Amino acid sequence: MIKLEKPIDIPQILIDKQKEWTDHLLQLVNKYGSYKSIPKDEKDSALKYYRHKDITEPLFNSSYEKCAFCEGMPKDSGNIEVEHFYPKSIYHDKAFEWLNFLPSCRKCNDAKGNHDVGCEPILNPYDSDFDPIIHFEFNLARLKGKTDIAKNTIEVCGLKSRLYDPYSKLIKVFCEYEQDLDEAIEELAKKDTERKKLNQLRKISESIDRIEYLMKPTEKYSYFCTFMITNSSVYLSAKELLKEEYEEVS
Incomplete structure (x- = not known):
């Protein structure tokens, strides 16, 4: 994991549409009683917008087309995807928030799943004070956490043995x-x-x-x-x- 810088300029499509998309998702949550209860086709239709190329292109470019967590390339660790740092299944209001998006490989995204970073924090390489030297070290091919939050990140993202x-x-x-x-x-x-x-x-x-x-x-x-x-x-x-x-x- 390296320090990453997210573009300061929010994609115009988010400036124009974020409130509309967020309101629609929240209406569905209220309609069906919970995020989990929303029918799959309606949920997919409501969420598809964060995959728009005007969002994914600057986001993926900011990580050099690598996964923000493991630094793997798509060909090595699965397709690169938009990951919600605060999971959209819990933080519905952040489903279309620029600062909540990270580029992630399929393996890290699946491993992290719906982990609630608000309750059990993990490292975010876009945070202004993030420094990998403080948090990580290696013993041969073994990634080790030097801090509790780094150890939690390794566990949550499934990095313990996958990088050997x-x-x-x-x-x-x-x-x-x-x-x-x-x-x-x-x-x-x-x-x-x-x-x-x-x-x-x-x-x-x-x-x-x-x-x-x-x-x-x-x-x-x-x-x-x-x-x-x-x-x-x-x-x-x-x-x-x-x-x-x-x-x-x-």
């Missing part, structure tokens, strides 16, 4: 990159001319670029990659070596 496989694959990729970097550093000591040394420094720099690409917020599971890479002694040594060597050459 993608994280393990990324560890393998990183180990291969790290080995290439380690070998490139060893080769640097064997270079006996400035030209050869500069060429090898370029190779080290390219290896670092490949590793750092995994940390880009547009990439899946980027927070896990950031944690893994910034705690790598090989990576940190290579960054320092590159800085020192370039300063010496210049």
Whole structure:
């Protein structure tokens, strides 16, 4: 989970229609006595509007087309959907509220279900004070909560074991990159001319670029990659070596 920024500008369609759509849903709740009792076809018809492309496009773009909770891409973790942070089945008045929308994969959305975040809070990556460093850490491929709310988020969204496989694959990729970097550093000591040394420094720099690409917020599971890479002694040594060597050459 990474810090996300939701567009400040509310989609125009919500500005124009939010009250109308919300009022209609509330009328159905009153008519049938509860949200659960609304006939499926009427409920689906009343709720379909939050899936409008003018809403989903800016919302999904704000998370780089990733799930706001697990950072998985749709092809890996199910279709990306509009998730109601405060569940619409409980907070009917928030069914069409821009600030209540999150992009979520099918797996996280199904796991969260109707969990009442008003009673048992979980983390929202769009909150202004959210910082993943405060809340999460990793033990190899295991996501761990450092705070109670982070532990609750992991449990509610079903992240406890579901991420073992993608994280393990990324560890393998990183180990291969790290080995290439380690070998490139060893080769640097064997270079006996400035030209050869500069060429090898370029190779080290390219290896670092490949590793750092995994940390880009547009990439899946980027927070896990950031944690893994910034705690790598090989990576940190290579960054320092590159800085020192370039300063010496210049």
